[in-house]
Amino acid sequence: MRGVLERVELGCYQLTDDGKQIIASGQKITSGPIRSDRGLSRKPRDTVRQRAWNVMRMSGSFTTGDITPHAAPGNEKRAEVNLLKYFAALRRAGYLVELPVRVRGTKLTSNGFKRFRLMKDTGPIAPIYRANKGCLFDHNLGERGEIIPCQ
Structure with missing residues (x-):
């Protein structure tokens, strides 16, 4: 490091x-520690994406199906759709990489489930996807956070 x-x-x-x-x-x-403890620029909120980020940081490789039960224990609506959009934004920004081999699917004609790996673990606060600006905002970078473009 x-x-x-x-x-x-x-x-x-x-x-x-x-x-x-x-x-x-x-x-x-x-x-x-590599750098001094500068404190968090904000306290992490208890959201589906924050819980998913916590699980991704602890996992090696994962699918959306692996993350969803931990991130949304049942009370959030359309949690998997939410996570698919978040994964796509993280992938475009270079935080996630899609692995070449898929996990075997449950149906006979399934192509399998995409596997991902977290490549940029910047810290405890989940990056926030700003759809209107097409970018991520990462509170873990810099003094006040940093904007990461999503191509």
């Missing part, structure tokens, strides 16, 4: 140029 190592292959790592400079300067690298 500090950019001093890069993975060459599974189980094999090497120093980056930054890592070599740190070793040459004699600087110590310690465990712990």
Whole structure:
């Protein structure tokens, strides 16, 4: 996470140029937070998308069917449609990537369920999709948040 190592292959790592400079300067690298705790710019709200974000951060790969029961335990209407729109926005912004192999479907003629993986875990607050502007707003980036365009 500090950019001093890069993975060459599974189980094999090497120093980056930054890592070599740190070793040459004699600087110590310690465990712990990378940056100071600046506090959250806002408290996360208890929404379907926030709960989905929490589950995505803990999961390796997932489908909308894996996330929906945890994000919407039954009282939200059209939660899966809501999450499909959110996943599409996160994918366009580069936060999610669609994996090439699908999970086997439940019906005989099904193509299967799309699997996703979270590629940008920026922090505890779920990015907010602003449909009217076609962008995401991420409270976890910068001092006051950052706008991420969705192509």
